[in-house]
Structures are given as C-alpha cells and as structure tokens.
Amino acid sequence: MPIVVQKFGGTSVGNPERIMNVARRVVETQRAGNSVVVVVSAMSGVTDGLIKLARQVSTHPTDREMDVLLATGEQTTIALTAMALHSLGAKAISLTGAQAGIITDGIHTKAKIANVTPRQIRKHLNEGNVCIVAGFQGQTLQGHITTLGRGGSDLTAIAIAAALRADHCEIFTDVDGVYTCDPRVVPDAKKLDIIYYDELLEMASSGAKVMQSRSVEFAKKFNVPFEVRSSFNNNRGTTVKAEQHGLENVVVRGISIERNQAKVTITNVPDRPGTASRIFNALASANVSIDVIVQNVSVSGSTDISFTMNNDDLEKLGGMIDGVAKEIGAGEVIKKGGIAKLSVVGIGMRSHSGVAAKLFDCLGNGGVNIQMISTSEIKIAVIIEESKIESAANFAHAAFGLAD
C-alpha cells in the first residue's frame, strides 16, 4: 500500500473545527488506498502562550526546560487529531516525537535530527492505523526531550518520509503552492506545478516565505520530493523535487522580492588583508544578519564595500560600524533604508546567457535604477528603491514571460 506523509501547520490545526477538517482530509487519503502518516504542529497561538508563561517564572529560561515546555504544544495536537479521526470512524494512534523514533543531537531548542527509527510507525501502519506524529520535537539518545527550532515540523515530515521511503509527502500550508511571484504584487503570477530544490532555496532565501531553507536542504540531501499545497482547498500544489538532468530546463522559474531592506556603504576601505573580516565580525557580534555584500576591485589602494540587511537591523548598528570604519582607516559610512531586493531565479540560467541583460533592460526601460547587483549560479538579484519594487516585479515577470 502506498505510504503518504501529510504535514499540517499551526494554522491548519488552529482550533477544534480545523482539526476536524484535517481529520476529514486524512480519512479521504486513507480511503483512497494509502497508509497515512500525519505530522502536526502546535495549534497556532499555543507556543506563544507557553513562552509567555515561561517568562513569568524566569527571565532566561534554560533551553532544556523550554523544550520540555514547548513539546506539550504538539502533544496536545496529536491527541486531539487522533480523537477527531476516531470520531470519523478511522483507526488512528498518536505518537510523540520520541515515540515516533525521532532521535536528535542534544542542542536544545534547535536540535538536528540524527536518525529516524520508524519501527513504531511501521508497526502501527501495518495494523491499519493512521499515525499522528508530533512535529518539531524529538529526543536524544539519553532520553531528553528536544525541539528542532523554526520550520521543525516540515523537517519532521520530510525526515519521516525519507525513513519510510514514502511514496508521497505533502506539506499543507495556508498558500496554494509556490508562485512565479507574490500574487499580491504581480496579479497574473502563476502557481508552479514543479520547482527544483535549488530554485526553491534561492526563492526562500530571497523572501518567498513558503518554507524554511533548512527543510528544503534536508529534502534535497535525502532526495525526498514533496508537494506544497493548501489545507483550505483541494487544489494540487507545487511539487518540489530534484533537478532532472538531460531535460531542457526553464530559464527563469520565478521572481521573489524582499522589502524593508537597508544598505550600508563604507567608502575608501584600505585594500589590505583582514579589513573585510574586521567589518563583518563586528556585524556578527552585533547579531546583524547580512544579506548581499558587494565589493568591487580596488583601483587606487582602496575600495568601497556595500552590504544589505533588514531595515530593523539598521538601528542595532548604532555608531558601531562608524567606529570600525575609523579604526581600519576607511572613509565615510553611508547608511540608507528604504530599499528592496528583487531576485530572478531559475536552474536554466546556468546554460543560458542573456538573462541579466534582459533583466537590466526591462528595469531600465521602466525607469528603475539598479543600486547593487549580486548573482549566484541560478539567481540574479538587484537592489533597488523600495518604492519601485512593485512595478519592477511586474516588468520582470512580463519580460520573462512567466504569466504565459
């Protein structure tokens, strides 16, 4: 019998009524002749409530106890989901992460899955049960409860699909799938039927918030194809899978945008070893996540370095970066918010030239000035004025024929 893994996030199981909807969908999948494993998150809002409770007894709760506390969230959902399935006449059994055989390392609150031993899941599936597994959690070999950090439930689903060699893995979410661009920005954006792991990774790191990169990387590593689809309708979603060699790949798969960015430029940075390291170590210590970094070749013993970050992180910088600039003998520090990033992504870019030219062309024709450019093998990203991001996205979407 084919094995299907279905993952439902916090919004999809947000209240008893929605849990009943999930149960109905699971029963349909089972009656269609599948063995079903369901992975669920904590009901939306529950985790935040638990964190609030923790803060009332401790300003800095320890990670181990935070995990014991947070793990109750998914444990509640698995029991309720199993009950809902029972009330529909289905056989079902709930399993905590530990019971499901999710073994992790001991890094509490952001544990890595070390191993999945799906013996219990297999046994219960063979007995005709739907297995309801608590996402986001596991246990160490020593028996301590751990949680997997952000996107942890997706990871649980993909790891179980890998361990069971499942025939299908479905990640239910509140969107219909992955789109060629954000439909709120580009009205004729199309839902993609398929996308390759690397493309989704570039889209995700460029602001398309469908899934945490971590889960996509895990799926790529173990070659687990999965489908991102909506829990609120029956539409097919987007299948995410390994690149198929030998086929002609689409040049551009999609466009992702990220607003609310800021850039910092340090002028006249002396061209000697260690200066870049000094700057970016200082930023890391201040807990600022840097996105794009651009440094051009030095022509006169010094160069300008620019980098971007989330606008909210700009404040964290304070006068720190000015101090560093002074220390290394650089010139001015220019800080500027109100910018955005537009990325064009596609595996086919590797073997096609002219993508960058076409992008710059359409933006130029539209009167969009490009402030910075950054490229990877399968992505071209440009930094532009935030006020121009919507028109830029529509120009690019049309230029690459993504609505066709």
Next chain:
Amino acid sequence: MPIVVQKFGGTSVGNPERIMNVARRVVETQRAGNSVVVVVSAMSGVTDGLIKLARQVSTHPTDREMDVLLATGEQTTIALTAMALHSLGAKAISLTGAQAGIITDGIHTKAKIANVTPRQIRKHLNEGNVCIVAGFQGQTLQGHITTLGRGGSDLTAIAIAAALRADHCEIFTDVDGVYTCDPRVVPDAKKLDIIYYDELLEMASSGAKVMQSRSVEFAKKFNVPFEVRSSFNNNRGTTVKAEQHGLENVVVRGISIERNQAKVTITNVPDRPGTASRIFNALASANVSIDVIVQNVSVSGSTDISFTMNNDDLEKLGGMIDGVAKEIGAGEVIKKGGIAKLSVVGIGMRSHSGVAAKLFDCLGNGGVNIQMISTSEIKIAVIIEESKIESAANFAHAAFGLAD
C-alpha cells in the same frame, strides 16, 4: 544526604506566582541539606480546559489519547517549576513520568503503577539537581503514555518515596493537615500530629477529603510514612504512618462527617439466597455507589434491607429499584434524602469497649435520633438527619475529649 519528596497539587502550582512560591520552599529544603524530589500536578484549571478541547473533537475520546492529552498538563508544570528553580539559582531538572521511571499497566486513564525504576532520578540527584517529576502519569513497558486517575499525583509521590527509600515524604495541600473533625463544623477541632494509615482510610472513606484512599493504601502497603501539610504556610502538618504495636493507642482519633446522603429501604425482602445480589447488581449497573448497607436478621421469612448513597445518585435510581423489589417479591421501597453520616474513628477502639455506648449516649442526650448503625473494627458510623449533623459532631467531639 537525606532524601525528601515533596508533592504540590494543582492549587499550589495554579499560576506562575505560586510556582515561584513552591520553588522558594524547595530551595529552602535543599539548602537545609536535603536531596529533593518534587512531584507536581497540572496547574489548576488546565486539565478541565484540555477535557473541554477533547469534547470539541469527539463525544467519546478514547482513553489512550485522553492520556496523551492530559499528560501535557503536568509536563507544562515540571518545565515551569524547573525554570523557577533555575531563576533562584538552584540546579534542577524536569522529568516526565516516563523519564522518571514510572512504569504502569496499560489501563489508560486509571493505570496502576507496576514498578518504579528511579535510576534517572538517582543520577540527577547525585549530580546535585532537584528532580521535578510530573505526577499522575507514567508509561507502559511498550512506551504508551498513561495516567493514574484521581489522586494520581499523591500516588506518584508516595511510589517515588518508596522506590528511593526517602527519608521524608511531604504532601502539600490547601489544608494544614488532618483534623479531629472539620474545623468549619467543630470550631475547637484540633490538628492531629499523627494518624495511622487505617484511621486515615476510615476518615477518608467517611468524607474527610484530605487524600484519595488509594494513595493511603499504597503508602500502607509499602510502609511509606508521609506528612500532609499546607503549601501556604510553614506549619508542621499531620504525619501518616504505620500503627505502632505495643503502644497504647488513642481510642478515638477523629470524627468525620458526610452530608448530602440518601437512604433507601426495601421492606419484606424474602429471605432466600440471591435476593441481595439481585438488588446490588442492579444498583451497580445503574452506576450508583452504595455506602452503608444494613440488613437485620430475618425473623419471619423476610427482612428489611437499607442502604445509603450520595443524594445526587437517588435520581439515577428512578423506578428501577421499585421494579427490582417487585421482581423479587419484596414489599415497599422507601426513599429518603436529607440524611448525613457521622463516623467516629480510632485504632484504639479494637481493645476498648464502650465507644459505641458513649457515642449513642451523647447523641441521645443531644436529641439526635440514630437511623442506621454500621461498624468496622476501628469505626462506628451512624446515619442521622442531615439538619442535626453539626450539633451531633460537636456533641461527639466533646464526649470523646478530642479538643483537649
């Protein structure tokens, strides 16, 4: 280092502030030179909230999933309590019932403890930790989560104290200990320093709601002395322990009362084998708990049988008992609410005559009419008009000199 087990119920850990109070008390106990194991219940209200959630997805949730759901209640408390201890600078670690080595049978929602393997607790105590154990829960040998039913957290504490051969086991509650009688009824009732297991069992089954009989029976079986005391002050409580042979025991330890009772009398029950069985099987099928049963000798081929129950159960009877009476050829069925039970309890009764006479005497002098009498080796119980229960309790309390 002496080992102390401290159990705190749902009211004592009812909110973050109270959890901090519990943590302070535990730290004091540890600093006084003890190894401390803390057993906690779910925060008051949490269990009811979970039951309500379950009812929204299933009219009859299965027992196994109910256990998975309810076990999250204590798991939340152990994490918060450990965090609270950390914030006071103490070393502490939380353990679920399963992690603490509480192995039970597989009777979900009312599992019996089969075995306690305190290896993890010992290890963590030896490393200087306070161990915070989730009460009320355990796991089967197959790894299923179970709960122990009513009074389960007390049971966990006593079982752990037995397994660790703890030096002291303290059951913290919202009363100061066990009293000679309910102080709301008898103003000069005194807190007892000690009481024997059997006496507390008779008191408990007679309405003194300090602890579930089940936990007292368990403590008696494994000879675990424990102290019942208040979590809201530092007063010593009442120590419950094994009877000490060879000592002269007090004749009467205390008086317990139970209001809101009802009695049913079936007249002229034919004196032949099987009639009593027919009556009480019918009552059991109707889920009515019977307390006192009185049947006198038959003088003319038939006899009257009377029994008492909670007043609320009287309605459940409906016409059922009349039907049974007719079927077995008995006479009338007389149902009467508005009665109460007064029990005089004491180990010393065994070797002292005259206790019953003194009780009947003082009630007679007080104008209290006795409707039924039932005795055990260490208890005399009388059924009287409910309106007389307060004065009766005061007469008896004075007659046996319990305030002295």
